Amino acid sequence: MRKLLVAIVLALALIIVPVVPALAATEQEVTVTGVPAFIAISNAPATWDINDVDGATGKTIAPDTLYYSNPEGDTTIPTVGGAVDGECRFTITNTSTVPIDLTVLFPDHTGGDASTNSETGENGATTFGAKSYFSGQIEAAWVVAKDTGSAAGLEDLAATTNIKWGLIYESQSDAWTSGDAMTSTVTITATAA
Amino acid sequence: MKKLTVILVVISLLILVGCIPSYEPNGLDLPDNYEVPETNGTDIPIAATPTPASNVVLPGEPPSNITWMSPGKVLIGNFYPGARAEYPVTIHNGNDWEASFNVTYRYPDHVGEGYTKPSIETQDWVIIADPTPILVSGETRNILVVLAMPEGATSPSSKWEFWVSVVDTTQEGSVTTELCCRWIVDMRPS
Numbered sequence: 001m002r003k004l005l006v007a008i009v010l011a012l013a014l015i016i017v018p019v020v021p022a023l024a025a026t027e028q029e030v031t032v033t034g035v036p037a038f039i040a041i042s043n044a045p046a047t048w049d050i051n052d053v054d055g056a057t058g059k060t061i062a063p064d065t066l067y068y069s070n071p072e073g074d075t076t077i078p079t080v081g082g083a084v085d086g087e088c089r090f091t092i093t094n095t096s097t098v099p100i101d102l103t104v105l106f107p108d109h110t111g112g113d114a115s116t117n118s119e120t121g122e123n124g125a126t127t128f129g130a131k132s133y134f135s136g137q138i139e140a141a142w143v144v145a146k147d148t149g150s151a152a153g154l155e156d157l158a159a160t161t162n163i164k165w166g167l168i169y170e171s172q173s174d175a176w177t178s179g180d181a182m183t184s185t186v187t188i189t190a191t192a193a
Numbered sequence: 194m195k196k197l198t199v200i201l202v203v204i205s206l207l208i209l210v211g212c213i214p215s216y217e218p219n220g221l222d223l224p225d226n227y228e229v230p231e232t233n234g235t236d237i238p239i240a241a242t243p244t245p246a247s248n249v250v251l252p253g254e255p256p257s258n259i260t261w262m263s264p265g266k267v268l269i270g271n272f273y274p275g276a277r278a279e280y281p282v283t284i285h286n287g288n289d290w291e292a293s294f295n296v297t298y299r300y301p302d303h304v305g306e307g308y309t310k311p312s313i314e315t316q317d318w319v320i321i322a323d324p325t326p327i328l329v330s331g332e333t334r335n336i337l338v339v340l341a342m343p344e345g346a347t348s349p350s351s352k353w354e355f356w357v358s359v360v361d362t363t364q365e366g367s368v369t370t371e372l373c374c375r376w377i378v379d380m381r382p383s
Contacts, residue, residue, distance in 0.1 A: 028381060031270040032278045038254060039372045040261035040287075046366025090368065095255040098265050103302045149302050167368075189302065189371040191356065192265025 037098040041190045044091055048186075050074065050169055064123065064173045069166040078166065080139035088135050088164035092188070097159050099193040101152040104132035104186065106145040106167070112182030115172045117147040122170065129170035132188075134163055142168065145186070156193045257331055260287035262359045262372045267338075271381040275344035281335035282357055282374050286328035292363045293327045296336050299358035299373055308377065309350040318342050319355070340376065351380045 050067045051074045053059045061067070067074045069089035078087035092102065108116040109128075118127035121144035130145040132153040143153040145167065157163055167186065255261050263283045272278060286292045298319040304310055322337035338357055342348070356373040364370065 028271060028273075030272055030276045030278050030381075031268075032280050033268040033270075034264040034280050035266040035268065036252075036263070037265035038261045038263045039265050039374070040255045040259050041370055041372070042260070043368060043370050046364065046368050048368060095259050095261070096265075097253045097255070100265075101303075105302070148300070151303055183367065185366075186368045187371050188368065189358075189373055191373045191375055 035098075035192070037192055038096060039098075039100060039190050039192060040095040041100070041102075041188070042093045043188055044093070045089070048089060048167060061171055063171050063175050065171050067169045067171070069168075078133055082136055082138050083133050083166065085135050085164045088133070088166045090165050090167075090188075092157075092163050092165060094157060094162050094190075095160055096190065096192075099156045099158055100190045101193050102134070102154040102157060102163070102165075103150050103189045103191070104143070104145040104153045104165075104167070105148060105150055105189070106130035106169075106186050107147050107184050109182035109184045112178045112180040113172070113176050114182060117145075119146045120144065123173050125174045126172055128172050129168075131168040132165060133168065134165045153188075254285075256287075257285075258287045258289075259285075260292075260361055260372075261285045262374060264374060266375045266377060269340065269376065269378045272340075272342065272348075272378050273381040274342050274346050274348070277339065277341045279337060279339040281337050282359065283333060283335050284326065284328065284359055285333045286330060286361075288361070288363065289330055290363065291327060291329050292361050293325060295358070295360045295362055296321050296324050296326065296338075297358045297360075299356035301354055301356045301373075301375070304354040305375075305377060308352045308354045311353050311355045312347075312349040314346070315349060315353075315355055318346070319357075321357070338376075340378070348380050351382075353378050353380075 048069045051059055051061050053061055065075070066077070068077060068087075070076050070078055070087045071089055072087060078084070094100065106117055108114065113126070115126060115128045118124050118129050121129045121131050123129040131142045132145045133142040134154045137154075143151050145153070153165070154163065165188075262285070267280045269278045282296065284294055284296070286294075298316045298321070300316075301310055318341055320339040320341060322339075326334055326336060328334055354375060354377050356375055359372045359374070360369070
């Protein structure tokens, strides 16, 4: 009987010993949790030819000038007390299942004078200023569209809710030198709020 | 003595029963009401292999003609130098055409309250299994993302955030869209 007891105690000890460190490690385990959600937006139209420069004869982009992607006119400022849908060129179709933030990036140009983003929203010599505005936002809420690191232009857009928006571009303060076209691709980013 | 023997045997049996691992489903046979489970940092809740959209329809999934990504956030807790966390980012191609995507580490434009932006070296800690997947129309695919912090590395802060960017590179035009998954990291208290 004693032998049996010793055998059982030994077996228990063998079982318990490897379990102890596992229990201790549990407290320090890394946790990884994916929050179930779908992020989905599309934008239309996908282009903005500033001042309709690519679609009308004799149109140019003047230096030191503010342009708006406003269907009522590219030099017509949206309502400062709150932009309305009709003053917004772009429409975000939002099929996300959670509230989202929208952030607009306006990178430096390539080609031509290669005007760079001032990152301040204001223009300067060889630099342009850029901002984004969303329908309903007052002028004070229009956010600087930077090359990188913009603040969210719109926060907490409700799930499956569309929104209209626009861009503001202030051309560089000094005269163009190259006369060649320059381009930049604006990105609007959706993240879970 | 007999009672003691019986008690010991019963205890042994209880311990043995407690050690048997419970069954957890994994892989492609997901039910329609499948919910993404929490993981312990090494389990992958969904297989990191191509899965036709017709096979897996997640609850609340947008229409099949919409391009989307999931999840919106990945929350990592108790992270520490030398630790590894992984989670798949799921991408769906809602285009009528085969589309290529760029899946990349993304320095965040902004972060949540109480969190900091990552340090420069953080991008070296993020491994994306397939950074340039090509998806046929209607295809849904899981791309495994791994955050592996080297031992001895310095954390950007106790709470920090980075993004994983998904861009459909077949987009045309001068105004494009980007979808980002926020990875929110809480370091283990030291």
